[in-house]
Amino acid sequence: MAPQLDPFFQKVDELKQPFIERLREAVAIQSVSAQAESRPDVVKMGHWVADQLKTLGAEVELRELGKEPGREHLDLPPVVLARYGSDPKKRTILVYGHYDVQPAEKEDGWATEPFDLTVDEQGRMFGRGSTDDKGPVLGWINIIDAHKQAGVEFPVNLLCCFEGMEEFGSLGLEEFVKAEGPKYFKDTDAVCISDNYWLGTEKPCLTYGLRGCNYYSLTISGPGQDLHSGVFGGTAHEPMTDLVTLLAKLVDCQGNILIPGIKELIAPVTDDEQGLYDAITYSMDDFHISLGSETSIMPTKEGTLMRRWRFPSLSIHGVEGAYSAPGCKTVIPAKVLGKFSIRTVPNMQSEDVTRLVTEFINAEAAKLQTKNKIEVALMHDGKCIPITLTFEEATGKNVLLLPMGSSTDAPHSINEKLDTRNYIEGTKLLGAYLHYVAEEPLN
Incomplete structure (x- = not known):
């Protein structure tokens, strides 16, 4: 020393x-x-x-x-x-x-x-x-x-x-x-x-x-102002309904990214790399303590660490424009903005990820047959911290x-x-x- x-x-x-x-x-x-x-x-x-x-x-x-x-x-x-x-x-x-x-x-x-x-x-x-x-x-x-x-x-x-x-x-x-x-x-x-x-x-x-981060906004607008659901409910395309529908198509409840082409961007896992995880001092108990619950997706240490480090993930973070205060309010918001991010890993280039995200959302938006305006935008990106x-x-x-x-x-x-x-x-x-x-x- x-x-x-x-x-x-x-x-x-x-x-x-x-x-x-x-x-x-x-x-x-x-x-x-x-x-x-x-x-x-x-x-x-x-x-x-x-x-x-x-x-x-x-x-x-x-x-x-x-x-x-x-x-x-x-x-x-x-x-x-x-x-x-x-x-x-x-x-x-x-x-x-x-x-x-x-x-x-x-x-x-x-x-x-x-x-x-x-x-x-x-x-x-x-x-x-x-x-x-x-x-x-x-x-x-x-x-x-x-x-x-x-x-x-x-x-x-x-x-x-x-x-x-x-x-x-x-x-x-x-x-x-x-x-x-x-x-x-x-x-x-x-x-x-x-x-x-x-x-x-x-x-x-x-x-x-470290994994990188691409952060996106998904903006949906339609009515000229907020509407009363008792008057307009069921008569106009509602931005919140479109937003929730589209966000649900990005990732499933097991953490799998549903955007076609994302998996193909990931560098393949080698045998040597796969063998590194067993010796790492970590347990599922450690993970559950950091979670504050036992709501883990993967059952093993190795699977959890690979999900955490080696593979990309997509997380939905929040919605702007919707009513979020305590109590009830029967408003139909005229414009809402959803926020989500993709944690990127080796071989994934930001421009490729953004292209796949944009193409997928535009294709899914077309299926909705909505008259609302839908825009997806990259807010910021980075390869790690x-x-x-x-x-x-x-x-x-x-x-x-x-x-x-x-x-x-x-x-x-x-x-x-x-x-x-x-x-x-x-x-x-x-x-x-x-x-x-x-x-x-x-x-």
């Missing part, structure tokens, strides 16, 4: 409570990137992260990305760039994270207020963004803090790139990173991202591949995904949490990574 790790580890333990309070402050800022009304809070969060880094002595820049495409009245939140150390004798490590979060409302089923970090007796810290990705982002900040307070020399030059639009497709970031590859990131020796999770709950893991491959291409360096949270953290869901143990020990892990990578010879 690197000799300076012991005092660093000890200081992290001593700073446990201040680090939790730092996360509490971060969670309280409702930085929901998808919601226009929350954009000021996303910007506020970016400035908060910048101030945390400045206070610790980092050189910080806030880079603006311009207007949001399609919503030009909204400014994209800034990218927070930071440099801590510039010693030419040290390796330079670039770390990436995001400070925006998914939407969350208490009424969704949260047991606690989603933007008020709540720590239970088991040390579970509940709050939106606690594990995805504010906890890991603060892990890097905590590392700097602990080194300073322990009087331990920082082992590397640290570059930080923290964005505020990851949960809405990382808009504007790909072009930014490519442009800064030969500039701000030019002396990068390696890239580390902590925006993923352990496979289970006990054993840490390294991630070397949207920016991972871009960093690799822009820097020419390897990208390591080093998770902090566990499989039971429920990112994007209700009651998202990060275990205190994972937060504190994860901070140590990220710090240890920097120490060990510092011992490798420079190129």
Whole structure:
């Protein structure tokens, strides 16, 4: 073990409570990137992260990305760039994270207020963004803090790139990173991202591949305004009926994608690859714990992991325009928008997937003999965590995904949490990574 790790580890333990309070402050800022009304809070969060880094002595820049495409009245939140150390004798490590979060409302089923970090007796810290990705982002900040307070020399030059639009497709970031590859990131020796999770709950893991994501909207409109079902029910083509019918044709209840041609895009499974799954430390009990139920489709560990990693999936996420508040309302919505995504795997190209999706929906729409207008559109796509491959291409360096949270953290869901143990020990892990990578010879 690197000799300076012991005092660093000890200081992290001593700073446990201040680090939790730092996360509490971060969670309280409702930085929901998808919601226009929350954009000021996303910007506020970016400035908060910048101030945390400045206070610790980092050189910080806030880079603006311009207007949001399609919503030009909204400014994209800034990218927070930071440099801590510039010693030419040290390796330079670039770390990436995001400070925006998914939407969350208490009424969704949260047991606690989603933007008020709540720590239970088991040390579970509940709050939106606690594990995805504010906890890991603060892990890097905590590392700097602990080194300073322990009087331990920082082992590397640290570059930080923290964005505020990851949960809405990382808009504007790909072009930014490519442009800064030969500039701000030019002396990068390696890239580390902590925006993923352990496979289970006990054993840490390294991630070397991720499924991509194509996200689509399906918009159906007809009447000139919302209608009363007591007057117009049964007399006009209803957009909601068409939408539900079409969404039901995309995927079956066993998770099989029903769009012709999708299977043919997938890279074949080799015998060597098939043989890897048996030795993986994981069980269906682990999976059921992370589900919070026993509603698994596949009966075996191997089948579940292949569905999770190796094969594409299609998920239906929501409907805009329909009545969703409590109680009854007998309205026929004039326009509805359904949202679904396809997780893509090796050999699947975004343009091929979109072509097959569009052709299939248009063909099925024709069968409905509806007079409503039906439009399908790609909202955003990416080969993995949207920016991972871009960093690799822009820097020419390897990208390591080093998770902090566990499989039971429920990112994007209700009651998202990060275990205190994972937060504190994860901070140590990220710090240890920097120490060990510092011992490798420079190129």
